[in-house]
Structures are given as C-alpha cells and as structure tokens.
Amino acid sequence: MLRQLLFRNQDRKQLIIAIVGSFLGITFLITSIHYLVKVNEFGCGNEILGPNTLIVQKKVNAGAIMGLAKTDFSESEIERIKKEKFISDVKPVISNNFDVSFQTDDPHVPYFRSDVFIQTVDPAFLDVKSDKWTWKEGDTVVPIILPRDFIVMLNTFMSASGIPQVSDELAKEIRFKFTIKNDDKKEFIAAKIIGFTNEVASILVPQSFMNYGNNNFALGADKKITQIMISGKESEFGLVEDYLTKHGLESKNSQMVVGKLKSIVSTLIVVILGISIIAVFVSCLVLIQYLQLLMSRNAYEVRTLIRIGYHPKLIIRAFFMYFMKIFGIIAVAGFLVFLVFKFFLDGILIAGGLSIGSSISLYGIVSLLFAYILFAFASYKTAQRGVMKEY
Amino acid sequence: MKIVLNKVMPFPLASIQHGETSIWGNEVVLEHGKKIMLNAASGKGKTTFTYTVTGLRTDYSGLISYDGRDVKSFSPDEWTDLRINKISTDFQDLQLFPTLTVKENLLLKNNLTNVYSESELRSMLDHLGIGDKWEQKCGLLSMGQQQRVAIIRALSQPFEWLIMDEPFSHLDEANTQLSLSLINQRANELNAGFVLTSLGDTHQFPYDYTLNL
Numbered sequence: 001m002l003r004q005l006l007f008r009n010q011d012r013k014q015l016i017i018a019i020v021g022s023f024l025g026i027t028f029l030i031t032s033i034h035y036l037v038k039v040n041e042f043g044c045g046n047e048i049l050g051p052n053t054l055i056v057q058k059k060v061n062a063g064a065i066m067g068l069a070k071t072d073f074s075e076s077e078i079e080r081i082k083k084e085k086f087i088s089d090v091k092p093v094i095s096n097n098f099d100v101s102f103q104t105d106d107p108h109v110p111y112f113r114s115d116v117f118i119q120t121v122d123p124a125f126l127d128v129k130s131d132k133w134t135w136k137e138g139d140t141v142v143p144i145i146l147p148r149d150f151i152v153m154l155n156t157f158m159s160a161s162g163i164p165q166v167s168d169e170l171a172k173e174i175r176f177k178f179t180i181k182n183d184d185k186k187e188f189i190a191a192k193i194i195g196f197t198n199e200v201a202s203i204l205v206p207q208s209f210m211n212y213g214n215n216n217f218a219l220g221a222d223k224k225i226t227q228i229m230i231s232g233k234e235s236e237f238g239l240v241e242d243y244l245t246k247h248g249l250e251s252k253n254s255q256m257v258v259g260k261l262k263s264i265v266s267t268l269i270v271v272i273l274g275i276s277i278i279a280v281f282v283s284c285l286v287l288i289q290y291l292q293l294l295m296s297r298n299a300y301e302v303r304t305l306i307r308i309g310y311h312p313k314l315i316i317r318a319f320f321m322y323f324m325k326i327f328g329i330i331a332v333a334g335f336l337v338f339l340v341f342k343f344f345l346d347g348i349l350i351a352g353g354l355s356i357g358s359s360i361s362l363y364g365i366v367s368l369l370f371a372y373i374l375f376a377f378a379s380y381k382t383a384q385r386g387v388m389k390e391y
Numbered sequence: 392m393k394i395v396l397n398k399v400m401p402f403p404l405a406s407i408q409h410g411e412t413s414i415w416g417n418e419v420v421l422e423h424g425k426k427i428m429l430n431a432a433s434g435k436g437k438t439t440f441t442y443t444v445t446g447l448r449t450d451y452s453g454l455i456s457y458d459g460r461d462v463k464s465f466s467p468d469e470w471t472d473l474r475i476n477k478i479s480t481d482f483q484d485l486q487l488f489p490t491l492t493v494k495e496n497l498l499l500k501n502n503l504t505n506v507y508s509e510s511e512l513r514s515m516l517d518h519l520g521i522g523d524k525w526e527q528k529c530g531l532l533s534m535g536q537q538q539r540v541a542i543i544r545a546l547s548q549p550f551e552w553l554i555m556d557e558p559f560s561h562l563d564e565a566n567t568q569l570s571l572s573l574i575n576q577r578a579n580e581l582n583a584g585f586v587l588t589s590l591g592d593t594h595q596f597p598y599d600y601t602l603n604l
Contacts, residue, residue, distance in 0.1 A: 001499055005488055304486045307447065308500050309475040309548065312467050391467065 021283030026334030028276035034364040036269040054251040072224035086236040091122035093227040098217035106175040120210040135206040145204035295386030303390040319383035392551040394421035399453035429588040431604035437588040441556040481545040483556035489530025504548040534561040553585040
C-alpha cells in the first residue's frame with residue numbers, strides 16, 4: 001500500500017527514457033569491457049612467449065650479402081632500442097656455438113635424429129614458471145620449448161610409420177635427448193618438452209644450458225647476436241612497427257599483425273568503453289533526477305506518513321528498493337543482451353579466424369556490480385535526503 | 392505521560408498580545424488521562440499548539456517536555472515510537488491521502504499498529520454514518536465525511552494523548568456527538584487523555600479543564 005501511495009502518480013515517459021538510457025549504457029559497458037579484456041588476452045596462454053613480444057632481426061639486403069652491411073646487433077644498438085619509450089624491454093637471442101643434435105629416446109616413439117639449432121632467450125619473455133625453466137650443471141634433464149611446427153612434423157612422421165598422432169600434452173611425455181659435441185668430446189643430456197611456441201623456429205633452452213654448451217663445446221669465436229627480443233608496450237604496436245621499418249629491422253609478420261590488430265581494436269574498444277561509461281553515468285543521473293522529482297511530487301505523502309507514525313527509514317527503504325529493482329532489471333536485461341551480442345560477435349570473430357576465449361570476462365561482471373553499487377549508494381543518499389527534508 | 396509547556400512562545404506569535412491565562416508564555420501541565428478543551432479565537436495559535444506539542448514544529452522559545460524530557464531531544468526513532476504508541480493527532484487539515492480510498496487510508500495507519508480488524512474499522516465508519524464510503528477515494532468525500540475518517544484514523548493506535556485540532560468544524564451536532572462519544576469511549580479504554588481545540592463550542596462535554604490561548 002505504501003508503494004501504491006508513493007509510486008502511483010509517475011511521469012512514465014521520463015522514467016522510460018531514463019531506463020532505456022541506462023540499459024544501453026550498461027549493455028555497451030559490459031560488452032566493451034568484455035571484448036577489451038578478451039582482445040588483450042588474445043594470443044596469450046597458448047603461446048609460451050609473453051604477450052606483445054617480437055623476435056626482430058635486421059633485413060637482409062644486397063649490401064648484407066656482399067658483406068657491406070652488418071646483420072648482427074651491437075651492445076650500443078640494443079641499448080638504443082631499449083631507450084625508446086614504447087619498448088618495455090630488449091634482450092639478445094643467444095644461439096649455440098657448438099654442434100648439437102636432437103633425437104627421440106623413447107621405446108614408444110620411432111627413432112629419429114637431426115642436427116638442430118638451439119637458442120635461448122631471457123626468461124622474462126617467456127610465459128613459463130621459473131621452477132620449470134632451470135638447468136644446472138649435473139642435471140640430467142634439460143627443459144626445452146619446441147617450435148609448434150615440430151609437433152606437426154613429428155605427427156607426420158608418426159602417421160607415416162602407422163603410429164597414432166600425439167597431442168601437445170602427450171608430446172610433453174616423450175623422452176628426447178641432446179647430443180652435444182666438439183672434435184674432442186661428446187655428451188648426452190635428456191630433454192623434456194615443457195611448452196611450444198609459434199614464434200621461434202629453433203629449440204629454446206635455458207640460458208645456463210646454453211652457457212654450459214658454449215663454454216665447454218665451443219667451436220671457435222663467439223657467436224654474433226643476429227636476433228633480439230623486443231617487448232612492446234600495450235596498445236603501442238603501431239609505434240614499434242614504425243620504428244622497425246625506419247631502422248631496417250623486420251619481424252615475423254604474424255606477430256606484427258596480431259600486435260597491430262590488438263592495438264587498433266583495443267583503442268576502438270577503449271573509445272566505446274569511454275562512451276559507455278559516460279552513457280551509464282548520464283543515464284544514472286537521469287534516474288537519480290527522476291527519483292528527486294518523484295520525491296518532490298510526493299513531499300506531502302512523505303510528510304504525512306511520518307506524521308502518522310511511519311519511520312523515515314521505512315519510507316527511504318521504499319524509494320530505495322523501488323529504484324534498486326528498476327536498476328536490477330536494467331542490469332539483468334543489459335547482461336542478457338550482452339550475451340546475445342556475445343553469441344553473434346564471437347561467431348563473426350570465429351568465422352574470421354579470430355578464436356577468442358568464450359568465457360565471460362570477470363571484469364565485465366565486476367564493472368556491472370560496481371555500477372550497481374554506485375547507483376545503490378546514489379539512490380539511497382538521494383532518498384535519504386528527500387525524506388529527511390520532510391521530517 | 393505528563394506533558395509540560397514551560398514558558399513556550401512560538402516565534403510567529405511572539406509579536407501578538409496574549410492574555411494572562413494564555414498557555415503561551417506560561418507554565419501549563421497536561422496531566423495524564425485528563426480531557427482538556429483548548430479554547431481560542433481564530434489566529435491565536437491552536438494549530439501552532441498542535442504542531443509544537445507533537446514535535447512537528449520546533450520554532451519556539453521555552454520548553455516542552457514529555458515526562459520531564461525536552462521534546463527537542465527526541466531522535467527520529469523515539470518520535471516514531473511516540474507517534475505510534477503514545478501520542479495521536481487529528482489535524483485540522485486532516486492530512487488524509489486523497490488518491491487513496493477510505494479503506495486504504497485507514498489500513499495505512501492500522502497496518503502499523505494492528506489495533507483493529509477491517510470489520511472493526513468498518514463498524515466504526517458505520518457508527519459515524521459513513522460505512523458506505525469504505526471503497527471511495529477520500530478526495531471525493533465531503534469535508535465532514537473526511538473529518539470522520541480522520542478521527543477513526545487517529546483512534547487506530549494505542550495512545551496516552553490524543554491531540555485534536557478543530558475535529559468537528561464541518562460536522563453537524565448529531566455527528567459531532569457521535570464522534571465525540573466514540574473518542575471518549577476509546578480514551579477511557581486506554582486510560583488516555585485528550586486535548587480538543589475549539590473556537591468556543593464545548594459540545595456539551597464535561598472536560599476536566601479548559602485552557603486558553
């Protein structure tokens with residue numbers, strides 16, 4: 001009956017405008033936050049190299065072929081790159097300066113052996129737990145990260161041998177071993193796969209193993225640094241690309257494309273997010289203003305209720321709960337429409353070859369909760385002020 | 392509950408000349424359970440008395456106390472408790488909700504106190520001659536009918552004091568007597584007192600004493 005008294009005479013048109021505005025704001029807010037998070041997560045997780053990481057080398061041109069231009073990086077060049085504000089870190093990629101071969105060492109897998117090229121990168125660039133990525137002299141097993149192409153090659157080989165193909169996880173159980181040697185000595189060390197990468201064409205090993213090999217089995221002069229790893233800052237891949245072009249550097253194309261796409265899409269989503277936040281803020285203000293209007297229209301009712309014995313808290317609660325229900329409906333409707341958007345947008349992205357995570361971003365839900373709590377606080381304070389004015 | 396007005400002077404009435412026996416500026420005691428008539432001409436502050444003594448106005452000098460406690464010190468919680476259980480008011484401007492029916496107006500109060508059943512409320516309306524108005528909107532009733540609804544609403548709670556501001560101003564003598572007898576009966580049941588402001592008409596009721604403004 002209290003609700004009937006307080007909410008009977010309303011300007012429905014204004015209420016509907018405020019509700020529609022809040023609904024659109026909330027829907028775009030949760031959608032933009034979800035896709036901002038998902039786009040930034042894209043490529044992470046499956047890839048053992050950290051996000052926004054590029055392996056960069058100098059472009060090989062006619063001058064380099066004739067020996068007139070250097071293809072290696074000096075210390076000062078690396079330092080200069082490191083100083084650029086859009087680059088968060090630069091580290092050399094160190095290669096083996098000794099003979100190394102890689103072979104299967106497992107009775108369940110057909111034997112094969114090949115001379116290989118191994119490299120090491122700074123652990124800061126790798127998305128692996130540090131306790132898995134260690135090796136010291138005397139250890140019998142060295143952890144390795146394989147190019148994913150290796151699995152493709154292994155499976156082709158297994159298929160041709162009539163053996164079932166293996167998954168990433170199963171491949172990690174296969175025993176391998178390295179043979180490292182020079183003219184005088186030879187050593188066998190077991191190897192265990194701990195991950196895969198799409199971005200590096202060589203086998204990655206811990207730095208300590210590389211040092212051990214280079215110190216004990218080196219073939220001659222120190223190997224030059226021909227590749228470096230660059231970690232670009234979030235959303236600044238455009239600047240990284242400009243820098244690489246200007247300085248005659250190049251990177252694997254897919255890395256740049258993903259980085260650039262992520263930068264562009266992130267920027268667009270940030271713009272949408274900004275508009276959504278403003279829309280939510282403005283529409284919440286309209287709703288709060290509507291609450292103020294409703295309270296001023298009901299000033300007589302509020303005053304009289306207090307005079308006949310209604311506690312101000314009871315009246316505040318009536319207004320508060322009414323608006324919380326409205327905003328609750330808006331939030332639920334916004335979330336449901338977001339799910340519909342997500343269903344279609346995910347479909348479009350998958351059809352375009354961009355398989356982003358299907359789970360709902362926690363940040364989107366947190367933002368929804370945050371908007372709800374903020375609105376709850378504002379509406380409670382408005383209701384309290386309006387009722388106590390009549391007390 | 393003893394109500395004391397100690398040298399109370401509402402600010403808007405401070406410039407008016409008040410008589411020696413006026414409650415304004417003197418000490419007045421409203422003794423528990425007494426039936427009091429407050430007699431005054433228009434503009435002397437009958438409504439102001441109703442509002443100040445029930446804590447709805449605080450623009451006065453002096454002191455109003457309930458059982459020795461300054462009413463200005465009561466918290467919203469305490470006023471809510473007092474307005475539900477100890478002091479009931481029948482306002483001159485009635486303060487009904489015109490968009491609600493008689494039933495809704497009465498239940499809005501009775502739901503807080505649970506004093507009467509719906510059938511008891513209806514029989515009170517019957518007693519005052521407006522039983523057929525149960526489902527009618529208050530805004531559509533005559534002033535006399537609305538006054539009777541307001542009286543029943545004021546009785547729909549436990550109280551120690553009932554403050555009535557010209558409650559019969561739109562009633563004929565027969566309905567006034569019916570209403571006054573209902574009020575007296577309820578006050579007796581509760582061992583409560585009342586203050587009835589009037590323009591001078593005693594309605595032939597044996598008041599315990601009369602106050603003047």
